[in-house]
Amino acid sequence: MFTRILLVSAATLALAACSSVDLSEPDNNAIPRICNADNASHVTGKRMTTALEQEAKRASGAGIIRVIRPGQMVTKDYRSERLNLQLNDHDTVVRVYCG
Secondary structure (H helix, E strand, C coil): CHHHHHHHHHHHHHHHHCCCCCCCCCCHHHCCCCCCHHHHHHHCCCECCHHHHHHHHHHHCCCEEEEECCCCCCCCCCCCCEEEEEECCCCEEEEEEEC
């Protein structure tokens, strides 16, 4: 039994030594983009289109965008890099906020 544990431990260490991850350079994708809803407030009152969605994302600096339609269930988790566009029944943006 002890021999089996020793062999498994040795194999795990050997595989870990073969890792090719370079920890000296930071991953630019790991840095979250902070959302600023004020910069995207100009989309309020406009009808939702793909172009408008991308414009709001670009203007706010958000890394993620979420379009919320009436009655749609959404999570309550807060994400500083996410821009939320809340729509009414006519696909018009009624609220722009981060989170």
